[in-house]
Amino acid sequence: MDPLLLNFSVNGQSRSISVDASATLLDVLREQLALSGTKKGCDHGQCGACTVLVDGRRINACLTLAAMQEGRSITTIEGLADGDVLHDLQKAFIEHDAFQCGYCTPGQICSAVGFINEGHADAVKSRDAGSDDTLRDVIREFMSGNLCRCGAYTNIVDAIMHVVQERERI
Ligand code: FES
Ligand code: FES
Known part of the structure; x- marks a missing residue:
């Protein structure tokens, strides 16, 4: 062809x-x-x-x-980074120790950017007065297509939570 x-x-x-x-x-x-x-x-x-x-x-x-x-x-x-300045999600993944081997991390971070852009977190904030438990559930649900064989899921959710709570939109 x-x-x-x-x-x-x-x-x-x-x-x-x-x-x-x-x-x-x-x-x-x-x-x-x-x-x-x-x-x-x-x-x-x-x-x-x-x-x-x-x-x-x-x-x-x-x-x-x-x-x-x-x-x-x-x-x-x-x-995602702006020159030497990392994207907020990249910083949050480092600060929350959200990886071990790092193989899944680029996909996790790009997916998290998409997740935030899709507005699911904003919907939770307006619907449930920003309940942390609900927000964590929504993050887990909409990030479920990104597997981590190292099992860093708790810290990945923490990192995304941090960014969601810091800003309305990426
Ligand atoms: S490499 Fe594309 S979903 Fe696994
Ligand atoms: S950090 Fe190793 S697969 Fe996710």
């Missing part, structure tokens, strides 16, 4: 690259664009290690064809 020309934005930079029609976004990011922060775990949509943001919404890059991203804006873990 002939390669396709793909024009899209990755971490704020316009890119124009030739991709195989059957290549996943995950493989293109890692192998063609050398953005290895996005991890390949199961490669079958079951672990969330490959989570990136497409136009601000989280997706599993292993289940997504790169060729479908024409004109879209992709953000990977490499694109």
